[in-house]
Amino acid sequence: MGREIEAYGARVRVRRPLAVVGLTVVTLGVYGVVWYYRVNVELRDFGGAYRDRRLAGSSPRRSALAVAPGIVLLVPPIVSLARFVGRVRRAQRYGRSELTSGWLVAVLALALVFLPAITGYVQSTLNELWRRYAAASSSPATDTVSEAELAAAPAPQPGAAVA
Amino acid sequence: MQARLPRLWAWLIGPEREPHPPPEWVFRPIVGIVALLVSLVLFMTPAALLGFGSWIILAVEVYEDRRALRLPYFWWSSAVGTFGPLVFLMYVQNRRETLANMRPQTAAELPQAAWYADPLGRARLRWWDGSGWTRDVAG
Numbered sequence: 001m002g003r004e005i006e007a008y009g010a011r012v013r014v015r016r017p018l019a020v021v022g023l024t025v026v027t028l029g030v031y032g033v034v035w036y037y038r039v040n041v042e043l044r045d046f047g048g049a050y051r052d053r054r055l056a057g058s059s060p061r062r063s064a065l066a067v068a069p070g071i072v073l074l075v076p077p078i079v080s081l082a083r084f085v086g087r088v089r090r091a092q093r094y095g096r097s098e099l100t101s102g103w104l105v106a107v108l109a110l111a112l113v114f115l116p117a118i119t120g121y122v123q124s125t126l127n128e129l130w131r132r133y134a135a136a137s138s139s140p141a142t143d144t145v146s147e148a149e150l151a152a153a154p155a156p157q158p159g160a161a162v163a
Numbered sequence: 164m165q166a167r168l169p170r171l172w173a174w175l176i177g178p179e180r181e182p183h184p185p186p187e188w189v190f191r192p193i194v195g196i197v198a199l200l201v202s203l204v205l206f207m208t209p210a211a212l213l214g215f216g217s218w219i220i221l222a223v224e225v226y227e228d229r230r231a232l233r234l235p236y237f238w239w240s241s242a243v244g245t246f247g248p249l250v251f252l253m254y255v256q257n258r259r260e261t262l263a264n265m266r267p268q269t270a271a272e273l274p275q276a277a278w279y280a281d282p283l284g285r286a287r288l289r290w291w292d293g294s295g296w297t298r299d300v301a302g
Binding site for chain 2: 006017050051092093097099101107108117120121124125145149150153154155157158160161162
């Protein structure tokens with residue numbers, strides 16, 4: 001599901017937010033956990049490309065375990081979700097795109113009926129981020145990169161120089 | 164079938180129209196606080212249903228604002244319409260942060276000229292000249 005693109009060297013996926021919510025509801029939350037794991041993998045790879053230790057050092061497997069079996073303990077999923085939103089916002093700061101609201105995620109989590117909507121909302125904001133990279137790398141040729149493509153690419157982070 | 168659905172949707176909602184961005188003062192916290200107080204007062208009167216009026220108005224303003232900013236409008240306008248002025252206050256805060264994050268960097272904020280990982284994904288490294296990406300690549 002969705003369209004795979006390359007964002008700063010990391011393989012990420014643009015998904016339809018309402019489809020993500022629908023699949024989460026239909027599978028009684030199972031797809032939500034799969035989505036949570038996959039998005040955490042994307043954020044880790046994206047952080048690795050930017051040499052961001054906090055993003056690259058995250059453990060998607062542990063995050064998924066915190067929301068699936070860990071839900072019986074109540075605290076692990078809350079901590080994991082809070083950290084997850086922090087990582088999403090960190091990635092969005094690199095791409096200079098819209099920031100995910102931790103407050104809105106908290107409201108959706110507290111109103112338990114809207115819990116699946118978190119996946120759709122976060123995916124929607126991540127799509128905005130990934131599309132910025134997709135727009136910058138849409139042309140297949142390496143040596144004919146246009147001025148518009150160069151201008152659309154997000155600026156590097158000050159500490160990420162390689163040589 | 165796939166071609167019919169967009170046509171049906173266009174017939175239902177009409178032609179695409181230009182966004183009408185609300186004035187900037189709408190997105191001050193005081194507007195959300197006043198809307199919250201007004202709806203709370205109305206909820207305590209026999210005309211309680213009117214208390215939802217401010218929720219709908221705020222949701223429409225958020226919808227128009229996000230259309231004007233070319234950002235996805237479904238989630239925030241639905242959330243404000245569902246949860247009311249409290250979520251509108253969250254939107255105001257998030258909007259300020261987002262606009263600050265999306266504004267172009269000044270020359271002083273830009274990183275120094277150096278080789279960085281290629282954001283276009285075509286080469287391993289691309290040269291950043293201090294103000295923008297160049298065509299020079301390596302690896």
